[in-house]
Amino acid sequence: xxxxxxxxxxxxxxxxxxxxxxxxxxxxxxxxxxxxxxxxxxxxxxxxxxxxxxxxxxxxxxxxxxxxxxxxxxxxxxxxxxxxxxxxxxxxxxxxxxxxxxxxxxxxxxxxxxxxxxxxxxxxxxxxxxxxxxxxxxxxxxxxxxxxxxxxxxxxxxxxxxxxxxxxxxxxxxxxxxxxxxxxxxxxxxxxxxxxxxxxxxxxxxxxxxxxxxxxxxxxxxxxxxxxxxxxxxxxxxxxxxxxxxxxxxxxxxxxxxxxxxxxxxxxxxxxxxxxxxxxxxxxxxxxxxxxxxxxxxxxxxxxxxxxxxxxxxxxxxxxxxxxxxx
Amino acid sequence: xxxxxxxxxxxxxxxxxxxxxxxxxxxxxxxxxxxxxxxxxxxxxxxxxxxxxxxxxxxxxxxxxxxxxxxxxxxxxxxxxxxxxxxxxxxxxxxxxxxxxxxxxxxxxxxxxxxxxxxxxxxxxxxxxxxxxxxxxxxxxxxxxxxxxxxxxxxxxxxxxxxxxxxxxxxxxxxxxxxxxxxxxxxxxxxxxxxxxxxxxxxxxxxx
Numbered sequence: 001x002x003x004x005x006x007x008x009x010x011x012x013x014x015x016x017x018x019x020x021x022x023x024x025x026x027x028x029x030x031x032x033x034x035x036x037x038x039x040x041x042x043x044x045x046x047x048x049x050x051x052x053x054x055x056x057x058x059x060x061x062x063x064x065x066x067x068x069x070x071x072x073x074x075x076x077x078x079x080x081x082x083x084x085x086x087x088x089x090x091x092x093x094x095x096x097x098x099x100x101x102x103x104x105x106x107x108x109x110x111x112x113x114x115x116x117x118x119x120x121x122x123x124x125x126x127x128x129x130x131x132x133x134x135x136x137x138x139x140x141x142x143x144x145x146x147x148x149x150x151x152x153x154x155x156x157x158x159x160x161x162x163x164x165x166x167x168x169x170x171x172x173x174x175x176x177x178x179x180x181x182x183x184x185x186x187x188x189x190x191x192x193x194x195x196x197x198x199x200x201x202x203x204x205x206x207x208x209x210x211x212x213x214x215x216x217x218x219x220x221x222x223x224x225x226x227x228x229x230x231x232x233x234x235x236x237x238x239x240x241x242x243x244x245x246x247x248x249x250x251x252x253x254x255x256x257x258x259x260x261x262x263x264x265x266x267x268x269x270x271x272x273x274x275x276x277x278x279x280x281x282x283x284x285x286x287x288x289x290x291x292x293x294x295x296x297x298x299x300x301x302x303x304x305x306x307x308x309x310x311x312x313x314x315x316x317x318x319x320x321x322x323x324x325x326x327x
Numbered sequence: 328x329x330x331x332x333x334x335x336x337x338x339x340x341x342x343x344x345x346x347x348x349x350x351x352x353x354x355x356x357x358x359x360x361x362x363x364x365x366x367x368x369x370x371x372x373x374x375x376x377x378x379x380x381x382x383x384x385x386x387x388x389x390x391x392x393x394x395x396x397x398x399x400x401x402x403x404x405x406x407x408x409x410x411x412x413x414x415x416x417x418x419x420x421x422x423x424x425x426x427x428x429x430x431x432x433x434x435x436x437x438x439x440x441x442x443x444x445x446x447x448x449x450x451x452x453x454x455x456x457x458x459x460x461x462x463x464x465x466x467x468x469x470x471x472x473x474x475x476x477x478x479x480x481x482x483x484x485x486x487x488x489x490x491x492x493x494x495x496x497x498x499x500x501x502x503x504x505x506x507x508x509x510x511x512x513x514x515x516x517x518x519x520x521x522x523x524x525x526x527x528x529x530x531x532x533x534x535x
Contacts (some may be wrong), residue, residue, distance in 0.1 A: 033399065045330075075402045076369075081363050082406055084399040092371070107502065108404035111445060115398065115407050135506060142505065196361040216362045217506050 001192040001199065001297075006193050012054055019061060023172065023323045025066050033082070035089035035095045037071040046161045046170050047071070047093045048314070050084065050102040050154060053078040053191070056214055059151060062324030068158035070100075073243065077193050077296070080108035083153040086116035086308060090124070097226050098123040098320030100287045102154055103173065104146025105130035118224050127174030131183045131304065132191055133242045134211025135217040136152045147214050148256040148304045149181035152316075155325065159318035179325050182239040186231055186303030187212035189260060189296050211233070214258070228265075232272040235303045240280065250285035252316060254304035259294035261301050266290065274304055281318075286316055292324065305309045328426050329412050330389045334378055334391060336529045338392070341371035344521065351524070355517040358504040361422045366378030370409065373400040390434075391417030405518070406478065407456070408442050415441035428470045429502045432463075439463045453499035453511065455518035456492045462526060480530035491515060491523035 005011055013031060020029035020036070028037050035051075050060040051073030064226035071089040075081035090099045099120065103113045105128050117124050125267050131149030136318045157174045165173065187209045190199035200216040203209060208226075211219020245251065257263070276282055285308055293302075306312070320326055345349070355363040374381075374395050378422055381389045397417045398410030419437035421429050439459045443449065450460050465486050469479045494516040499505040504516065 015396040076366075078360055079366060079402070080406070082399045082402050106404075107446070108406070109403065111407035113401065113402055115342070115410075142501065145506075193361050195365045196356070198356065198361075199360045200356060216504060217360055218510060219506070283477060 001196070003192070003194055005194055012074065013053075015054075015060070016074065016292070019323070026321070026323055027061070027147050028079050030088070030092070033085040034174055035071055035092070036064055037089065037093050038064055038066070041093070042066075042070055042095065042106055042162075044095050044097065045164060046097045046100055046167045047090075047095060048100050048102060048154065048158055048161055049073065049086065049089050049093065050172070051075065051081045051089075052104050052106070053215070053216060055191075055296045056237075056293050058291075059323035060154070060177060060327045063151065063154050063158075063322050065320070065322035067162050067318055067320035067322070068154055068325065074311065077184045077195065078290065080106065083116035086113060087119060087240070088316075089121060090116075090122060098125065100124070100157065100167060100170045100174065101126040102150065102157070103128050104150050105143060106145060107142045109146075110142070123167060125171040127153060127157065128180065129178050131178065131181045132213065133182045133238050134184050134213070137200075144244055145213050147167065147183045148254060148302050149178070149183045149306070150251065151288075151292050151325075152181055152254060152306050153177045154240045154306065155320060156312055156315045158320070159315040162318070173184070180307040180312070181304060182242040183254075183256075183302050183304040184235045184238050184301060185212050185214075185256070185258065186210055186235070187216060187258060187298050187300035189299040190223065191216045191259070191298035193296070207236045208300070210299075210301060214293055216222055216295055216298055229272050232269060232303065235275055236273060236276045236280075236305070239303060239305050243305060243307055245282055248279040248283065250308045250313065252286040252308055252312075253277065253284050254287075254305040254306070255289040255290075256293050256302045256304065257291040258298040258302070259291055259302045260297045260299035263290065265277070265300055269301055269303070277305075283311060328387060330382055330384055330386055331356055333386060333389050333393075335373050335532060337364060337371065339532040340525045341375065344368060344371060344525045347475065347520070351517055351520055354520055358499070358511045358514045360500055361501050363405065363521065366403050366405050367521055370397045370401045370405075373397065380533075382440070386426060387417045387420035389511050390414070390420060393417075398436050404446070408446050411441040411445045412438040412455050415451055422523040427498040432466045432470045436463045436467060448501040451495040451497060452501040453494050453504055453516045454502050455516070455517070455522045457497070457516065458487050458519045458522040458526070461490050462487050462522075477534055480534045484527055484530050485493060487526045491519045494519040
């Protein structure tokens with residue numbers, strides 16, 4: 001796999017420096033330990049910090065700014081960041097109203113944020129996002145993964161924090177949005193971790209991984225590629241089977257690309273998904289299509305549905321000004 | 328045991344990991360996400376880099392410093408797990424400036440217990456604990472029986488190898504491999520492999 005690299009050890013630092021330069025009005029980069037914060041410190045409010053392995057850009061650094069995150073801690077590619085990064089980020093952005101960590105439910109992320117929370121002196125709470133319905137809920141294992149729905153939690157809770165919600169209110173809201181959000185994806189190709197040099201998994205030209213995670217890790221099954229309409233139906237069956245929406249419900253539909261699939265195809269997925277949701281008597285009230293939670297250059301995409309009420313809709317609509325999401 | 332011994336052991340583990348790069352990488356690509364080797368190597372390099380500072384510390388504090396350094400260097404799930412292992416060993420050795428084998432065996436058990444609590448994992452879940460738990464139990468028993476060093480190391484290596492290989496027939500319920508379900512069958516757990524490699528390196532150093 002050919003990649004733009006100078007020294008693979010420096011890839012993350014160089015990429016972050018480029019991102020900070022591209023968004024000099026929005027972002028401040030700190031190295032050693034690595035974290036990114038808003039350029040303008042937020043007004044007096046609860047601060048939101050997220051983080052995770054790199055390779056999912058624009059998640060999370062692209063969502064730092066007014067109406068969303070206050071800071072993010074990028075780890076090495078597909079490797080969770082470390083507690084010292086989270087502690088330094090919290091110290092830099094805390095305004096005395098508490099720190100909310102938004103964490104994708106992967107063992108590494110959970111353990112590192114947990115250790116940071118144990119060492120924190122400021123009041124803090126954690127929202128664990130586990131929207132991926134490919135992995136069934138079970139008492140074994142780590143449980144469902146946190147994937148593209150994380151953006152929706154960060155956007156909605158970010159708006160509430162900006163409007164003055166307390167730490168407890170942000171935590172409750174984040175848990176509620178998570179429980180109303182479900183995602184599932186399909187991959188056609190693998191991705192290559194730059195330092196590993198070889199693709200993470202082997203997959204034949206005519207095969208797909210159904211229910212794939214955002215690191216190319218396996219989902220429900222491997223099978224032959226099928227028409228988009230059928231894939232969308234199957235993904236939405238799993239998603240709606242988890243959410244049990246009442247007929248007539250309003251939903252937010254997020255079509256997410258994994259990095260190697262053109263927008264041409266993502267909009268096609270959106271078209272198919274709209275048809276399926278309408279046929280189920282649901283109203284697509286808000287839509288977001290694009291590459292937001294990527295897995296390096298993996299081809300494929302995911303669908304996310306969030307059940308909306310008036311409160312969530314107005315928080316979603318609230319102004320946001322970040323590198324990757326703004327309205 | 329003094330801090331010089333700890334550093335020699337770390338260097339031996341580092342060399343062992345490098346010598347087994349291909350196997351560790353291919354196991355992790357099969358049932359992990361391909362970053363295990365890189366993360367463990369980065370951890371070993373970080374410890375080597377603070378060698379001079381470590382040499383000024385007694386064993387308890389050296390272990391604790393190693394743990395904190397690994398915690399802030401490795402990331403992923405390995406960081407908190409391996410970091411907690413060393414931090415707990417350090418805490419257990421507090422007040423023992425020159426721990427003997429029995430003392431060390433107890434500290435190792437405390438370290439393994441810390442991995443269990445942090446990772447909320449038990450024996451048989453296809454993780455590094457499948458090597459570390461039986462090895463730590465056997466070490467406690469052998470030092471209790473007053474076993475000589477050569478026999479002790481030979482038996483520990485045997486136990487590590489056997490239990491590392493046994494992860495091949497396990498279905499993972501913890502760690503990245505658990506997403507694979509049945510598909511992880513037939514593959515050795517990369518964390519169990521690294522643990523076996525590390526134990527072999529230390530035993531070979533002690534019996535060289």
